[in-house]
Amino acid sequence: MQQLEQTLKAALGAAIQTVFGTEVPAAQLTLQPTRKEFAGQLTLVTFPFTKTLGKGPEQIGQAVGEWLVANSPLVSGYNVVKGFLNLEIADAEWVKLFTSLYQQPAGAPVTTEGPRNVVVEYSSPNTNKPLHLGHLRNNFLGYSVAEILKATGATVTKANLVNDRGIHICKSMLAYQEIGKKERPSSEVKGDHLVGQYYVLFESVNKYQILHARELVASILQFFVEYKSLKYDIIAKEFIKQLVKDTLDNVDKEEKKDVAFAKFLPRLIRELRRLSKVKNETPLIRYFYKELDRTYRNLWIVKAQWMLRRWEKGDKLTWNLWEQMNGWVYEGFDVTYRTIGVDFDKYYYESGTYLLGKERVEEGLQKGVFFKKEDGSVWVDLKEEGLDEKLLLRADGTSVYITQDLGTAELKYQDFGYDLSVYVIADEQNYHMQVLRAVLQKLGKPYADAIYHLSYGMVDLPSGKMKSREGTVVDADELVREVVEAAKAATLEKGKTEGLSDDELAQLYHMLGLGALKYYLLKVDPKKRMLFNPEESVKLEGDTGPFVQYSHARIAAILRKAAEMGINPATDLSILPELPAAARELVQELGRYAGVVQEAARTFSPAVVAQYAYEVARAYNRFYTDIKIFTEPNETSRSFYVALSALTGRTIKASLGLLGIQVPERM
Structure with a gap:
């Protein structure tokens, strides 16, 4: 298609040069698909040339169209609608384009001028919880972008940075240590789910403890405001009141109240302890000091912070628990990754990168x-x-976080010497990624400018926003099961299961369910926040994955029938009669594939490919409705329609493959 457009632009340039005596560079001749209500396939907008050529847009269109029909074999007809020159491309050109596409080997790279050595980092889960709906968009985006870049001939490494250390995993570890009672993963509870349950449990207890601690500090303030005694005079009364008030004010300013208490309580405790030793001071201060100290030491957030320090010092018992619980999580992640059909070439672990990050800080x-x-x-x-x-x-x-990210960026560069490093991370981390790049630039690292943040919007559900700490996230495993069941119900309702065994049906439902999920999450521009509706995603009609998958299954059935009837795809099309409009439109759509891949690679947007796959499926369904393949009397036309069906099926399969979606042969 790109070659056809270049040839047509050359003819347009010759027409303008001959008719108007003015040279117009090919770069200024912009072609676009002709609107469906007008005859033609490609349109030139003539408005931009009125000043240069000294004629009105309709005059320009009329003169250029007449010249092309008379002098160029590419153009068989034209019409002018105001400033739009709609060109009808000769059938011979569409046949030529089809033959070129049909003869291309499957999987041939689409050449671009883009990066040649790319690392795409995606998934990057925390080991304190299972994957959820947000992770699914991340995984599908990363996998698809990697496949799209591969399709351009680039060497691509799929990398997964596992956030396996830090306060988040210590929270799960602490909760398990406090009340786990040696619970283990089972056939009913995967390891990642088990660890995630203890993370939610930690946050529940932590929330209660912080509320209690704040009430205790507030009651101490109230006591010293109201305190009256003949026996004791509180020497430091005003100082204590101000100290306690400052503590509460500082905590209230912080977003993370638990971390704030862990930070500000020690000073209050130290001061109360010091004052408790002052002669003639009320012994009540000693009571409050001990009560606060006991409360502080029992805070789970404080214990988790102590655990993190012990981990960084290499404490054996802490490391044993860390390795055990992370091992459970990895086993759970592997099951999920296999289920959703994503993979990785290289794993990195923050536990193995943060020390290198510290070295960069020292540098x-x-x-x-x-x-x-x-x-x-x-x-x-x-x-x-x-x-x-x-x-x-x-x-x-x-x-x-930024410490280990400095180390990971360097490790990836040492391993692969990339000229582009793509980070698939939600838009809530936009600032963090700007900081990472800026810090590396300050350090003078040669790979700093090669960092690209593929920022994507969050996923919402009709029920609202998800929250990991409260346990209200939509679990990825459960969601996959639900969409597979929904795909099964939709397929059975349409009666699309004849002749398939139970195993084949199970594979079909899984393929359709995952196809629905991936397509729905990928068809939206990555930068946009989106609302995921499971019921809409599995429909067999409209802009959905199953609709495109069903189109492929229909084509596969046509090819099987053609083989049974002894109809071979046409190879000699020199005597092909006039092409029907639906066939012409389909060839034109198929010709866009290379340009679509290039655009998707340039913009890092699988949505471009998803939209294209849908348009191809729609074009084929119009073709299938208009053209009676097996009752076509002309043998060459009949063979051509079979070949055109085969190329369409191949294109749909390739397009959905770039999205990580499999296609059924039967349905």
Whole structure:
């Protein structure tokens, strides 16, 4: 199709040069598909040339159209609608295009000028919970973008960075340690689900504890406001009142109340302890100091932070529990990945990258691009980059997310020497990714500019937003089961299961369910937030995965019947009669495949491919409705229609394959 358009542009340029004596560069001649209500297949907009050629848009269109019909074998007819020159391409050109497409080997790369060595990082799960609906969009996007880039001939590595360390996994570990009672994964509860249950349990207990701690601190403030005694005079009454008030104010300012309490309570406890030793001070201060200290030490968030410190110091018991629980999660993840049909070429683990990240932080300090604050924490000033100051290392020496990301970026470059590193991460991390790139640029890393953040919108359900901490997320495993069941119900309702065994039916339902899920999540532009409706996704008609899959199954049935009737796909089309409009339209649609792949690779958007697959399926269904393949009296036409069906099936299969969707041969 691209070659046909280039040839047509050359003819248009010759027409304008001959008729008007003016040279117009091919780059200025923009062609677009002709609107369905007008005759023709390609349209030139003539409005932009009125000033250059000194004629009205309709005059230009009329003159150019007349010249093309008289002098170019490409054009068989034309019509002018205001400033639009609609061109009818000669059948011989469509036959030529079809022959070229039909003879191309399956899987031939679509050449582009894009990057040649790419790492696509996606999935990147935390090991404190199972995958959920948001993860599914991430996995499907990453897998599809990798496949699209592969289709351009690029060398692509699919990478998965597992967030296997940090406070999140320590929360699950702490809850399991406190009340786990040696529970293990089973056939009824996968390992990732079991660990996720303890994460939710931690947050429930943590929420109660923080509420209790705040009430205790508030009651201490109230006590000292109202306290009156003849026996004791609280020397530091005003100081304590202000200290307690400051603690509450600081906590209320923080988004994460548990982390804030863990940060601000120690100072209050230290001051109360100091004051409890002052002569003539009320012994009640000692009581409050002990009560607060006991409450602080029992906070699960504090215990989890202590556990993280022990892990970073290599404490054997902590590491044993960490390895055990992460092992359960990995086994659960592997089952889910196999079920949803995604894979990876390389795994990275934050536990293996954060130390290298710390080295980069030390490098930044030595270069003077990072700085230490009084408490020992390490920061970078990115105000000149339009960002802010960013924490790189905590005061206690433990790393933060950006620390390990610095290490991972370097490891990936050492392993693959990429010229593009794609990070598939939700748009809530836009700032974080800007910081990562800016920090690497400050460090002078050669791969800093090769980082690309494929930012995507969150997924909502009709019931509202999901929250991991509250256990209200839509579990990926459960969602897949639901869409498979919905696909089964929709298929049975349509009566599309004749002649299939039970095993074949089970495979079909799984294929359709996953196809529905993947297509629905990928057909929306990645940058847009989206609403996922499971019931709409599995419909066998309309803009859905099963509709496109069903179109392939229909074509496969046609090809089987053609083989049974001894109809071979046409190879000699020199005596082919006039093409029906539906066949012409289908060839034109099939010719767009290479351009679609190039556009999807350029924009990192599987939605471009999904829309194309749907348009091909629609074009074929119109063709199937208009053309009676097996009752066609002309043998050459009949063989051509079979060959055209075969090419359409191949194109649908290739397009859906780029989305990670399989196609059924029977349905």
